[in-house]
Amino acid sequence: MTQLATPLDELNLNRADLFEQGQAHDVFRYLREHQPVHWNREGKRNVGFWNITKYEDVMFISRNPELFISSKDIGSAYPKDESEFDPETDDRGKHLIKMDPPRHVRVRRLVNKGFTPRAVNALEPHIREITNHILDDIEHKERTDFVLDVASQLPLAVICEMMGVPRKDWPYMFQLTNKVLGAADSEYQTDVPDEIRGTPEGAQETARQGMREMRQYFAAQLADRKGERKDDLLSLLVDSEDKGETLTDDEILWFAFLLIVAGNETTRNAISGGLHVLSEHPEQRKKLQDDMSLLPSAVEEILRWVSPVMHMARVATDDVEIRGTRIKKGERVVMWYPSVNRDEDIFADPYTFNITRDPNDHLAFGIGEHFCLGAGFARLELKVMFEELFRRFPDIQVDGEPERLRSNFIGGVKHLPVKLR
Ligand code: HEM
Numbered sequence: 001m002t003q004l005a006t007p008l009d010e011l012n013l014n015r016a017d018l019f020e021q022g023q024a025h026d027v028f029r030y031l032r033e034h035q036p037v038h039w040n041r042e043g044k045r046n047v048g049f050w051n052i053t054k055y056e057d058v059m060f061i062s063r064n065p066e067l068f069i070s071s072k073d074i075g076s077a078y079p080k081d082e083s084e085f086d087p088e089t090d091d092r093g094k095h096l097i098k099m100d101p102p103r104h105v106r107v108r109r110l111v112n113k114g115f116t117p118r119a120v121n122a123l124e125p126h127i128r129e130i131t132n133h134i135l136d137d138i139e140h141k142e143r144t145d146f147v148l149d150v151a152s153q154l155p156l157a158v159i160c161e162m163m164g165v166p167r168k169d170w171p172y173m174f175q176l177t178n179k180v181l182g183a184a185d186s187e188y189q190t191d192v193p194d195e196i197r198g199t200p201e202g203a204q205e206t207a208r209q210g211m212r213e214m215r216q217y218f219a220a221q222l223a224d225r226k227g228e229r230k231d232d233l234l235s236l237l238v239d240s241e242d243k244g245e246t247l248t249d250d251e252i253l254w255f256a257f258l259l260i261v262a263g264n265e266t267t268r269n270a271i272s273g274g275l276h277v278l279s280e281h282p283e284q285r286k287k288l289q290d291d292m293s294l295l296p297s298a299v300e301e302i303l304r305w306v307s308p309v310m311h312m313a314r315v316a317t318d319d320v321e322i323r324g325t326r327i328k329k330g331e332r333v334v335m336w337y338p339s340v341n342r343d344e345d346i347f348a349d350p351y352t353f354n355i356t357r358d359p360n361d362h363l364a365f366g367i368g369e370h371f372c373l374g375a376g377f378a379r380l381e382l383k384v385m386f387e388e389l390f391r392r393f394p395d396i397q398v399d400g401e402p403e404r405l406r407s408n409f410i411g412g413v414k415h416l417p418v419k420l421r
Contacts, residue, residue: 003030004026004027004030008034008035008038009039009041010041011027011038011040011041012040012041012043013027013040013051013076013334013336013408014040014043014046014076014077014408015408016184016185016406016407016408017406018408019310019404019406019407019408019411020404020406021404022404023307023310023338023411024338025338025339025342025351028053028336028338028339028342029339029342031051031053031339032053032054032339032343032344036052036053036054036057036323037050037051037052037057037322037323037325037327038050038051038053039051040076040334042080043077045079045080045081045084045200046077046078046079046080047078047079047080047332048332049076049078049313049331049332049333049334050322050325050327050331050332050333050334051334051336052322052333052334052335052336053336053339053340053343054323054339054340054343054345055340055341055343055345055346055363056345056346057322057323057335058335058336058337058340058363058367059363059367059368060322061314061322061333061335062335062363062366062367062368062369062370063367063368063369065100065101065104065368065369065370066100066101066317067316067317067318067320068314068315068316068317068333069100069314069315069317070097070098070099070100070104070312070314070370071092071093071098071099071100072092072315072332073092073098073313073315074097074098074312074313074314075311075313075409076311076313076332076334076408076409078313078332084204086208088208088211088212088215089207089208089211089212091211091254091257094250094251094254095251095254095255095257095258096108096111096255096258096370096373097258097262097370101369104369104370105369106242106245107245107247107251108373109242109245110237110240110241110242110245110246110247111237111240111247111255111373112373113236113240114162114233114236115373115374115376115377116376117376120376120377120380121380123158123377123380124380124384126161127154127158127380127381127384128384128387128388130154130157130158130161131154131384131385131388131389132388134149134150134153134154134157135150135388135389135392135393137149138150138420139392141420142419142420142421143399143417143418143419143420144417144418144420145415145416145417145418146272146275146398146416146417146418147268147272147413147414147415147416148415150271150272150385150389151268151269151271151272151275151385151416152174152264152268154267154268154271154381154384154385155263155264155266155267155268155271155378155381156170156173156174156264156268157170158263158377158381159259159260159263159264160173160260161232162232162233162259163221163232163233163234163256163259163260164221164225164230164231164232164233164234164235165221169217172217173214173217173260173264174264176210176213176214176217176260177210177260177261177264177265178210178265179206179207179209179210179213180207180210180211180214180261181261181265181407181409181410182265182405182406182407182410182412182414183203183204183206183207183210184200184203184406184407184408185405185406185407185414186198186202186406187414188206189202189203189205189206190206191206191209192205192206192209211257214256214257214260214261215253215254215257218234218252218253218256218257219253221234221256222234222238222249222252222253222256225238226238233259234252234256237252237255237256238252259374262372262373262374263374263377265308265410265412266308266309266378266410267308267374267377267378267381267382268412269306269308269405269410269411269412269413270302270303270306270308270364270378270382271381271382271385272402272412272413272416273302273305273306273308273411273412273413274299274302274306274382274386275389275396275398275416275418276398276402276413276416277302277305277306277353278298278302279397279398280353280398281353284298284353284354284355287355287356288355288386288390289390289394292387292390294355294356295383295386295387296379296383297355297356297357297358297360298355298386299379299382299383299386300357300360300362301353301354301355301357301360302382303362303364303365303382304341304347304357304360304362304364305341305353306364306411307337307338307341307362307364307411308364308410308411308412309337309364309366309409309410309411310336310337310338310407310408310409310410310411311334311335311336311337311408311409312334312335312337312366312370313332313333313334313335314332314333314335315330315331315332315333316328316329316330316331316332316333317329337363337364337366338411340363341362341363341364346361347360365378393420393421395420395421396418396419396420396421397418397419398416398417398418399417399418399419400416400417401417402415402416403415403416
């Protein structure tokens with residue numbers, strides 16, 4: 001039986017250092033076995049919350065969006081003092097992922113056009129072209145940082161092109177998404193005073209800077225599209241209308257922000273995490289490279305294994321019981337995807353990486369009302385990337401330790417040294 005170094009009532013999953021070496025699988029395993037609905041004590045600045053670690057419970061929460069709402073933020077760290085929210089960057093209730101029904105349903109219908117299976121499939125040739133450009137740029141090298149030069153480049157290009165962000169600004173978007181989602185990592189706290197670098201204040205300020213700058217950037221882009229429409233999602237959003245429903249300028253700006261952030265950081269980590277796990281399981285990798293028709297199933301196993309988004313939170317709108325534990329109205333529940341994707345009650349041999357796993361109903365993209373809007377794009381990007389990567393660099397090898405992102409939200413790798421041949 002697994003043992004924990006920290007007593008259960010002191011365990012705090014808000015601590016990013018718990019996740020610096022990996023996804024805290026030993027902690028999750030213990031919680032699933034001993035206390036699947038676990039009260040996470042409050043912190044100095046943050047309220048306490050319930051850690052939810054079993055698959056069926058995450059299904060229940062996600063499928064009841066009126067009982068468990070998203071508009072009171074979706075992260076595990078929620079300030080005790082509401083005045084900590086800065087009006088300029090307070091995005092609660094402003095975009096899809098932090099909206100509740102019925103508005104959520106209507107807005108999702110408005111923005112859905114660009115994300116239908118047909119729209120996604122139509123982009124496959126172009127995604128392949130972009131992938132090959134990225135690989136052309138490393139062709140002459142012996143070694144490279146796979147995250148910076150490959151994994152981060154594809155989602156960045158796809159989402160920026162979709163939004164009509166000019167190429168010269170892509171590195172800037174990369175920098176801003178790192179600031180927003182990698183805020184707790186001092187590598188991205190580049191513009192804060194030395195005294196607060198590496199502290200929660202440094203993280204908060206870094207995330208705010210990223211949000212502010214991204215909104216300013218898209219405000220200028222939006223003004224431009226209002227003058228003249230282009231063939232991009234931003235222009236489509238300006239004109240979107242469904243049964244008399246439209247998006248306000250503020251909602252368009254927040255949606256642009258959400259897409260850039262959600263589309264980049266996640267897919268990047270699925271690609272680099274995918275190469276890493278395949279390298280750690282050479283027999284699985286050989287099986288795949290011998291028969292690339294296994295790729296769609298391998299992609300699902302990579303998503304289950306890596307679970308690039310580690311949690312989403314909800315707030316209960318009424319008293320409710322989960323597994324015999326009473327959750328009170330107003331309390332937060334935090335759903336841990338790496339845990340549910342290794343739930344022994346759902347997955348046979350959950351700690352075995354098996355590219356032909358069937359069934360594989362992982363929840364890496366969530367489930368229910370807020371199911372990932374970009375899942376089709378993410379799956380396609382992963383498929384095309386591994387097809388082209390293994391075609392052009394069949395012997396690519398991880399060549400050093402991955403450097404993990406300091407975060408309890410994104411299960412990520414910042415740097416992954418590889419040898420290309
Ligand atoms: C491997 C890559 C990805 C993973 C693991 C991932 C994961 C998730 C998860 C877990 C949610 C559910 C949120 C919830 O239940 O509260 C979500 C929602 C969302 N994702 Fe993704 N995502 C990925 C890629 C993308 C991409 C490429 C895009 C955009 C092109 C995107 C856009 C969104 C949006 C807009 C939502 C909000 C949907 C809603 O609230 O209705 N994601 N994603």
